[in-house]
Amino acid sequence: MVRQWLRVWEARKWMKQNEGFLPTWHAYLGYRLNLFDELQQNGTVSAQVNDKELLENWVQTGLILGHLKKDGDRVYPSKQMKNYFSKKSDVAIGDLLVELMELHIPSLMDYTPVLTGDAPRRSFDGDVHGTAVATTSSFIEQISYRSVKKVVSEISCETILDIGCGNAGYIRRLAHEFPHKEFVGIDLNKAVVEDATRQSEGLTNVRIEQQDLRDWDNEGKLFSCVMMHNLLHYFSPVERMELMKNIERLLDENGGISLITPLYLSDHGQKFSAAFNNFLSVHDNLHRLPTAEDIEVLAAAIGRKVDSLKPIVKEGGWYSIVIK
Structure with a gap:
């Protein structure tokens, strides 16, 4: 009983x-x-x-x-x-729930047939969900902007590249505060680039382009700072190595790299990173979150090192990382 x-x-x-x-x-x-x-x-x-x-x-x-x-x-x-x-x-936050209900939860519900081999892994469609993801990423931007601004100031960046810029929220805000610095944002998603371009109208020190970093040389010009925020999970561990090498060829010798990413098995946000990893892993074109050790390996692969690693959203395991 x-x-x-x-x-x-x-x-x-x-x-x-x-x-x-x-x-x-x-x-x-x-x-x-x-x-x-x-x-x-x-x-x-x-x-x-x-x-x-x-x-x-x-x-x-x-x-x-x-x-x-x-x-x-x-x-x-x-x-x-x-x-x-x-x-x-x-100040609407509804897109966050749209992403949760229409992307994350359906993906997790597909875990059973994928796990048992009764269905293939899902495929993330950036054309369908890219705009919603860019919008929800802007919430992290509001929190992390101060850290990014500090990086731009401390590295004394004059030319800044934002890879996977989304709606260009970071560089638009930075461009207002640093009108004498040059900002370039690139993204693969056409609709996102068009929206970013529209929102950047009137900012003469901002340029937005639809580009693939692997094929882009920026006419041989180098950047003193490269930003790559909330992006690493779109690349496999092998692809991340190639990504860093492509960044290195566009980066000035004394320049720096700013990363914003959740970290797996970090001191903060382990529940979120575990849930996020499950969502990512059920897709054939998304990949597990990096650990802090993974970031150190990526930095070393291009002859640099992690200069700082600080939590910015503890409950989500999001970190601001600087590589020099």
């Missing part, structure tokens, strides 16, 4: 843990379908809804969670939902 009660207790504990997923799902759906925006404007939802019962369930769930409020017949989003899950808001 005691064993059975312990079994029930254990089951209830695991069910309780799943309650934490409900707010994430609810906020994701409201952002994805613009439901919070429509409620804010009209007090009701009518557009693009075919199943009224499902909509009613979503609304009731929102009222239970506190995501939605009610005044008579009018339903409206809470201040939190209005600020952070409206596509009209300039």
